[in-house]
Amino acid sequence: MKSILGIAVVEVRLFLRDRSNIFFVFIFPLLLILLLGSQFGANSGQARVVLSGGSGTELAKVLSEQLKEDGVQVSSAGAGAARDQLSRGRADVGIFISDDDSAAFASGQPADLEVLTASQSAAQAVLQEVRASVQAVSTERRQQSLLESAGVGATEAATALKQAKESVQQPQVVLVDTNDVTQVFQGLGRFDLGAAQQLLLFVFLSSLTGAATMIKARRLGVIARVMAGPVASWQALAGQALGRFGIAAVQGGYIMLGTALLFGVDWGNPLLAGLVLAFFCAVSAAAAMVIGSLMDNDAAASGVGVGLGLVLAGLGGSMVPPEFFSETLQAVSRVTPHRWAYDAFAYIQRHDGTLADILPQLGVLAAMALALLALGSFLLQRSLGRAL
Amino acid sequence: MQRAQVLGVKGLVKRYGDHTVVDDVSFHIGAGETYGLLGPNGAGKTTIISMVSGLIPADTGSIEVAGSAMTPASTRLKSHIGLVPQELAIYPDLTAKENLQFFGRLQGLSGRDLKARTGEVLDLIGLADRAGEQTKKFSGGMKRRLNIGIGLLHRPALLILDEPTVGVDPQSRNSILESVEALATEGMAVLYTTHYMEEAERLCDRIAIIDEGRIQAEGTRGELVELTGGVDRIDLHGSGNTGAAASALRRLPGVKHVDGGASGLTLTVHNGPGLLAPVVAEAGGAGMALSSVEIVRPDLESVFLHLTGKALRD
Numbered sequence: 001m002k003s004i005l006g007i008a009v010v011e012v013r014l015f016l017r018d019r020s021n022i023f024f025v026f027i028f029p030l031l032l033i034l035l036l037g038s039q040f041g042a043n044s045g046q047a048r049v050v051l052s053g054g055s056g057t058e059l060a061k062v063l064s065e066q067l068k069e070d071g072v073q074v075s076s077a078g079a080g081a082a083r084d085q086l087s088r089g090r091a092d093v094g095i096f097i098s099d100d101d102s103a104a105f106a107s108g109q110p111a112d113l114e115v116l117t118a119s120q121s122a123a124q125a126v127l128q129e130v131r132a133s134v135q136a137v138s139t140e141r142r143q144q145s146l147l148e149s150a151g152v153g154a155t156e157a158a159t160a161l162k163q164a165k166e167s168v169q170q171p172q173v174v175l176v177d178t179n180d181v182t183q184v185f186q187g188l189g190r191f192d193l194g195a196a197q198q199l200l201l202f203v204f205l206s207s208l209t210g211a212a213t214m215i216k217a218r219r220l221g222v223i224a225r226v227m228a229g230p231v232a233s234w235q236a237l238a239g240q241a242l243g244r245f246g247i248a249a250v251q252g253g254y255i256m257l258g259t260a261l262l263f264g265v266d267w268g269n270p271l272l273a274g275l276v277l278a279f280f281c282a283v284s285a286a287a288a289m290v291i292g293s294l295m296d297n298d299a300a301a302s303g304v305g306v307g308l309g310l311v312l313a314g315l316g317g318s319m320v321p322p323e324f325f326s327e328t329l330q331a332v333s334r335v336t337p338h339r340w341a342y343d344a345f346a347y348i349q350r351h352d353g354t355l356a357d358i359l360p361q362l363g364v365l366a367a368m369a370l371a372l373l374a375l376g377s378f379l380l381q382r383s384l385g386r387a388l
Numbered sequence: 389m390q391r392a393q394v395l396g397v398k399g400l401v402k403r404y405g406d407h408t409v410v411d412d413v414s415f416h417i418g419a420g421e422t423y424g425l426l427g428p429n430g431a432g433k434t435t436i437i438s439m440v441s442g443l444i445p446a447d448t449g450s451i452e453v454a455g456s457a458m459t460p461a462s463t464r465l466k467s468h469i470g471l472v473p474q475e476l477a478i479y480p481d482l483t484a485k486e487n488l489q490f491f492g493r494l495q496g497l498s499g500r501d502l503k504a505r506t507g508e509v510l511d512l513i514g515l516a517d518r519a520g521e522q523t524k525k526f527s528g529g530m531k532r533r534l535n536i537g538i539g540l541l542h543r544p545a546l547l548i549l550d551e552p553t554v555g556v557d558p559q560s561r562n563s564i565l566e567s568v569e570a571l572a573t574e575g576m577a578v579l580y581t582t583h584y585m586e587e588a589e590r591l592c593d594r595i596a597i598i599d600e601g602r603i604q605a606e607g608t609r610g611e612l613v614e615l616t617g618g619v620d621r622i623d624l625h626g627s628g629n630t631g632a633a634a635s636a637l638r639r640l641p642g643v644k645h646v647d648g649g650a651s652g653l654t655l656t657v658h659n660g661p662g663l664l665a666p667v668v669a670e671a672g673g674a675g676m677a678l679s680s681v682e683i684v685r686p687d688l689e690s691v692f693l694h695l696t697g698k699a700l701r702d
Contacts, residue, residue, distance in 0.1 A: 006493040010479065017481050221477035225538070228441045229494045230467040233460075 003231045004239040011243025014213045029202045029255050037191035047072045047126035052082040054097030059105035066133045086118045092126035093117050108145040191263040196345040199255045200338045201318040206251040207284035208305030211292035237377050244285035252277045268348035276344040279362050282369035283337040289376025293383045317342045340364045391418025394546045394577035400449035409435045411601040422578040424592030432601040433581040437550050441471045470544030474551045476531045480524035484515050484534050495542035513537040529560025548579045585688040604695045613686045616694045620660030621684040625652040629675030636674040
């Protein structure tokens with residue numbers, strides 16, 4: 001066991017000592033998760049409205065207050081910036097208030113608000129919320145006008161309306177989005193989805209590119225020297241496999257912990273999330289064994305590792321969520337370990353899944369790991385024979 | 389004095405397809421003895437070492453290390469061997485100390501013993517002050533010394549050095565040779581392969597001359613030289629009547645053979661130094677004006693040439 005651990009520890013140490021890994025293993029993944037989360041991340045289902053124009057006017061003030069009261073996230077921006085936010089999906093609905101609108105509202109006249117919606121499916125639902133809020137403002141304004149025209153003072157009318165509002169149970173509009181995709185991502189924070197995707201992408205990628213150290217060790221004659229010592233061939237193989245697993249675990253653990261601390265990513269049940277990560281690391285390690293044994297050139301192996309890692313990540317839903325895939329692509333994606341791990345994380349993160357829920361995914365990942373490990377061990381033994 | 393046998397090799401054969409790389413090789417090494425395998429590149433030296441180290445199996449024949457049969461499956465027995473491979477089998481991204489500790493752990497060393505032994509070896513190979521540096525920053529000679537140090541770490545009964553001075557500067561080479569000499573005096577059995585004749589002559593108690601997978605001859609340096617008939621060569625350079633000089637020298641007792649042309653003569657003689665004065669006198673008397681005279685005593689190069697008909701560097 002000491003030999004196995006010794007070999008594994010050196011493999012991980014070499015991986016950590018490689019300066020090029022500082023950026024690609026520790027900085028780049030978090031940057032990517034931050035970028036993807038801020039640009040495309042879901043916002044826990046909260047409606048986002050951007051108000052443009054009417055700054056300081058009564059209309060803008062009451063509308064903003066009503067929207068906030070209705071649970072809508074409100075921001076202000078200039079017209080151009082508001083349109084930009086809508087086009088980039090950072091806001092669901094934009095309300096553009098002109099000077100005429102403000103003046104009409106102030107004088108109790110009807111105001112025609114310009115409203116724009118973003119292209120995402122959730123925007124239509126948010127538009128309904130905005131309509132309800134505008135309706136509430138409009139009703140209150142009309143009631144105020146009627147009371148005032150009936151001879152009630154402005155302050156008394158406002159107080160009376162406030163008391164009336166507090167004394168009755170406000171009808172609440174609950175919007176149920178029937179869009180499948182929206183429902184699938186329900187419960188995810190801004191960075192949650194991207195973190196899971198990038199975790200899988202980088203764990204696999206780092207493992208495959210880490211196979212280069214194995215080739216280098218073989219080429220330098222270090223593995224032959226190890227086997228000339230009192231180390232059985234199975235121990236040398238196990239040490240290499242454990243080393244690859246260690247590399248994957250370092251990468252995965254770092255992303256998991258880093259995103260939880262920095263971006264508040266909710267990984268769900270930590271034990272189950274850790275279990276999924278461990279199984280996925282095992283598949284990644286075994287795949288790295290295969291690459292490291294098949295190839296004799298460490299630079300070429302790094303290139304193949306990056307290429308293969310990206311293709312499998314793309315197919316497995318680590319770039320575009322697989323929920324958007326066609327049926328055919330959905331089927332193809334299940335060939336990749338990424339997809340099974342993605343599904344397992346989806347259960348844990350979005351639906352508070354239990355061990356029983358993710359057992360099928362863990363089973364498939366375990367089978368993949370075993371098959372690849374057997375193949376990798378066979379190939380490594382053969383490549384060692386060649387090297388000796 | 390009879391030395392305890394550390395390594396015994398009998399009838400070793402290794403074939404790759406139709407090509408026989410090692411052909412019926414037998415030898416033994418005792419404790420404190422340095423045994424050399426001298427032969428050109430491709431002679432089969434490294435294949436013999438790989439079989440002795442248990443890295444590859446022999447097709448036929450037997451290997452005994454410390455009294456037990458060695459095969460690739462003899463994991464525990466391998467701890468009796470310290471292998472110093474021809475290539476620099478060290479991790480360039482680890483420090484000298486980390487390399488030693490890694491291989492030390494694999495050899496079963498741990499804790500204080502590992503720490504102490506690492507320090508001792510670093511002193512021995514002269515790298516104590518560079519112990520914390522990554523080996524990729526080392527010179528070729530320093531890497532070679534570390535390569536040897538790793539082989540010594542666990543105090544093996546048999547140290548196998550496969551061409552340990554290839555690509556090393558003269559100063560480092562001398563340092564390596566001195567270390568090997570010191571190890572043998574401490575009782576370690578050393579199997580040393582080289583294609584440098586001078587190294588084999590300096591270090592080895594017994595030498596096997598190997599070519600095309602076969603041991604052509606084996607013995608001490610003196611015994612091997614005897615195989616050439618123990619003759620010296622005298623080279624006479626000069627001008628004048630070389631023809632008359634050649635005739636006169638052929639009649640001189642002790643001269644076996646005279647060959648040459650207008651610019652000089654080559655004599656094959658018994659006891660060159662003893663015959664030098666009469667040879668010079670005889671050649672001068674016959675009208676040859678000598679510009680230089682050289683005695684060439686037989687060495688392992690001559691032995692190799694005598695046995696195989698080709699130069700060692702081929």
